[in-house]
Amino acid sequence: MITTVLTVMDRLDYLESQLESIENQTVKSDIFIHWNTEKEYTLKYPALIYKNQHKSAPLYNRFIHHVNITTPYIFICDDDILPGKDYLQRCINFLENKNACIVNYGMIFEEGATDYNVKERIDHQTFLNVPRQVDMGGQGYLFKTELLRKYCDYKIHDDKWGEDIHLGFVCYKENIPTYVLDSDRNNKNTWQDTTVGERGVDEVAQWRYPTHKPVRDKLVGIYSKLGWEFKLANPLVI
Numbered sequence: 001m002i003t004t005v006l007t008v009m010d011r012l013d014y015l016e017s018q019l020e021s022i023e024n025q026t027v028k029s030d031i032f033i034h035w036n037t038e039k040e041y042t043l044k045y046p047a048l049i050y051k052n053q054h055k056s057a058p059l060y061n062r063f064i065h066h067v068n069i070t071t072p073y074i075f076i077c078d079d080d081i082l083p084g085k086d087y088l089q090r091c092i093n094f095l096e097n098k099n100a101c102i103v104n105y106g107m108i109f110e111e112g113a114t115d116y117n118v119k120e121r122i123d124h125q126t127f128l129n130v131p132r133q134v135d136m137g138g139q140g141y142l143f144k145t146e147l148l149r150k151y152c153d154y155k156i157h158d159d160k161w162g163e164d165i166h167l168g169f170v171c172y173k174e175n176i177p178t179y180v181l182d183s184d185r186n187n188k189n190t191w192q193d194t195t196v197g198e199r200g201v202d203e204v205a206q207w208r209y210p211t212h213k214p215v216r217d218k219l220v221g222i223y224s225k226l227g228w229e230f231k232l233a234n235p236l237v238i
Contacts, residue, residue, distance in 0.1 A: 103137020136168025
């Protein structure tokens with residue numbers, strides 16, 4: 001039914017708990033680990049490891065290298081989230097009725113933005129009452145596997161940071177809306193991340209790098225010239 005792609009970079013200590021969170025989901029998932037570290041680790045859960053030998057384009061390659069998987073759905077996630085045990089099933093239920101890309105947290109840009117000018121973030125502490133459409137998102141991406149092939153059809157303009165921006169652009173061009181799901185504040189099983197973002201603020205967080213924001217500014221500028229328009233300043237709900 002679904003394949004989960006986990007990302008191993010600098011937070012190897014989080015891997016076991018993340019594997020456990022996927023194993024405990026109410027829907028069974030095939031697990032791939034996109035491995036971007038020289039460190040050794042003994043897995044306690046069944047998973048296939050893809051070793052990115054040269055650490056080239058690690059964030060993009062976790063999309064590109066899994067283009068031929070055969071499950072109808074795929075969940076690609078960062079190394080700092082623990083989805084509640086109902087999360088994957090809830091995403092699949094949503095996608096059975098609407099072709100979309102579901103993200104763990106979302107961003108809405110200023111209307112007419114030509115750089116990484118985020119007007120509103122829908123994060124793990126927002127607890128939406130209804131799903132909300134956003135321009136793009138991050139940390140976790142769940143969608144129909146056929147979208148991976150479209151992802152690979154479009155030119156990549158920076159191979160270090162911006163795989164999430166590239167996905168947002170591809171979804172826009174393919175008329176596939178991006179959503180953050182609703183969640184119940186009193187039921188952790190529905191949450192996108194049961195750590196509520198706590199793991200994403202450590203010293204290895206990529207947003208801390210000084211070149212992170214300039215690269216993302218550049219990419220939004222490139223994609224806006226290629227036709228990506230931001231019109232969700234007053235976001236839609238379904």
